[in-house]
Amino acid sequence: MTQATVFQTLEAVFGDRFTTSPSDRENHGRSESYFDTMPPDAVVYVRDEQDCIRLVEHCYTNDLAMIPWGAGTSLEAQAAAPRGGVCVDFSQMNRVLDIDTDNMLVTVEPGITRKTLDHALRHTGLFFPVDPGADATLGGMASTRASGTTTVRYGTMRENVRALRVVTAAGQVIETGTRAAKSAAGYDLTSLFVGAEGTLGLITQITLKLHPRPSAISAGRVAFDHFDAAVQTVIETIQTGLPAARIEFVDTATVEAVNAYGNLNMPHLPHLLFEFHGDTDSVIKYAQDFQALCHANGGQDCAFSNQTEERTALWAMRHDAYYAIRALHAGARAIVTDICVPLSKLAQAVSETQHDIAQSRLHGPILGHMGDGNFHAILLVDPDHPTDMATARALSDRMAERALALGGTCTGEHGVGLGKRKFMTAEHGAAWSAMGAIKTALDPKGLFNPGKLVP
């Protein structure tokens, strides 16, 4: 069948939820970050699992690629369509299917965003902790193995997805797990699909682990003369067993940006931002114990509070850091890099990255998830400057190579997509071929999100 005939069939099945309009295609070919627009040939707005099954059957019969789309917030062009095909838009497949407070589970469709989910859980006393910066969909978050500021305590999507329903290449629906808290019954397919970036099938349902919403929270910030001392403090914090819920850091350049943006007067020094969850007595004690570790390592102005307003202001500052950095250069594009190293190597990785950026003509403030050893340089690129983009890409590449040399990974939380494929051989060696063999086994025609992640 020609593509035109196949598209006629899809239109007959999906009605006005199938479209080849240029604006729809264009919107679904754009990505954040530095990639060119790569539009699909068509877009299908799926509404339920049955839609997904029919779509996979049609596409698999007619050799048509399928690219899943959540909120379009991925940073490595995971949802771009470099080889055309059909974009599978999940935004209308966004229901909460079941809230099970006794077992602390929620089952959702993949198109729900994390803020909508948070709202739906508000009355339960439970919450879902994984919080990437963007208001991403849970399907996208599962597919990129997303994490965020709370990973040091609650884990990434790997630790927080209990089970999935997935439509496979054969158009079959598989369930990758049960509602039980653990299982030793065979290969861990849940973990295989989490982080697979849509290359192995279409996720249609996600069962997520929930956590008790803490009755009290303390949060604060502390400055250090040297970044090494901040890292040492965090190593000691974790070794002591202090259950930090968040340990973020911002470098001096980021502090300067947020000071200017928010009219603040934080000292021009690297800072840790921290948060503890528990009951009122515990969170004050945790923060005091943390304060003692900070002081012992030369931390300055360690202030914390268990009041909602002050905490909200602190995290608003952290959340706005990206916009504050962008505001340094009106009109600049921001390239958000992403590496993760063992904590003991974090000071070295940050300092060498800062040195590289200082040698360039780019601004590149650094911030990250200290507890995980994961950080981002936000590289500001003047679109009119002839060499800025190449410089930014070179800096990002150098960061990834450094991460690998230090025993880390080329991506802590943004995933591979198109952007990090070139590091897969260096990071995985022969293990990348094993990933390719798995891909071929589960998607023999290579129609699920082709060109991404695997060889």
Add this chain to the structure above:
Amino acid sequence: MTQATVFQTLEAVFGDRFTTSPSDRENHGRSESYFDTMPPDAVVYVRDEQDCIRLVEHCYTNDLAMIPWGAGTSLEAQAAAPRGGVCVDFSQMNRVLDIDTDNMLVTVEPGITRKTLDHALRHTGLFFPVDPGADATLGGMASTRASGTTTVRYGTMRENVRALRVVTAAGQVIETGTRAAKSAAGYDLTSLFVGAEGTLGLITQITLKLHPRPSAISAGRVAFDHFDAAVQTVIETIQTGLPAARIEFVDTATVEAVNAYGNLNMPHLPHLLFEFHGDTDSVIKYAQDFQALCHANGGQDCAFSNQTEERTALWAMRHDAYYAIRALHAGARAIVTDICVPLSKLAQAVSETQHDIAQSRLHGPILGHMGDGNFHAILLVDPDHPTDMATARALSDRMAERALALGGTCTGEHGVGLGKRKFMTAEHGAAWSAMGAIKTALDPKGLFNPGKLVP
């Protein structure tokens, strides 16, 4: 090549570490639980990764099956050799390769046992928490996705293996992860090999996550008139965010057995056994909060202590429960069943299982890991009674079917091996075929631990 010729080659390579002696074969064909002895044709004692590579190359070239062997403590015949082949004995490959306290990681060879590892970590202030009953090897624990009494707080092997080195069918060594705390760089091969029961390759190195050894521990026990009330207490404990490190349960039949065995006088009621980790103030507070929840749910005689002696006595009782139960019938064999259900279904699953056992002529005390919804009935089988074994198997099957009907899994922690293969279709449906496709992709000749786990 004939098998005799292949064996001559292996003998030339491995010297006296290759053996076909009947006693060695017999020892490596025995398993715990109810399986007949299924000896391999030969045993190779590997000493390092190079040995493993050479062995895989020889076996793969000559179509010889390889069955990994740790301490022989698996309960579903994971290390039996139903189709012959070479048993790969890892007991001499048992070194601690690296202790990295800053990043809280330890790298070991697969043949080290958990007690030896615990001893090696004693001076570090850190510990490895996963504690199946037996002194299993870490390779075996990784391969069966083992868990134990501390899973409710620290997770199973899935959550505690950071990375593996594995020899693949091609004789290549792959690394499945880095030393970084998280990664979004491709398929989660670590999670795929954890729980694969040796069906995808030979694990040669394991990097494990360590945890701070708590400075204080409180532990205790509490009795309930009804098991439902105990379950409700645990649901509330978890929902409240009380960080229990252990929440075990023993039923009345188990209490009777341990009373007789240890000359104790626990009330003839179902009991919860619990433990909290932290500093002195915290663990007392946690235990008091837990005590309050117990009392609100009708718990009786809730006693706890933060003294080492009393805690040791408590867990010795729990540890000895298996032997206490066996002592009920001298000469009986013990069949240890294993299912896991959502916590909200645990009371129903236990009560219906007790009912089934009461209808039989077997003794079958029940105990388990309440926090995970995982429990075991220890079925005592008189080897001389004509129908006991069939009755025990039928009871075990009925438990597995019930677990699936209640949204759980046919094995919480013992794995599939030969014993639970028959439930794979019921538990996984089409997902079992996906597992088979992965197996074929990574082990095209089906030589890694054939007959286990996959179709």
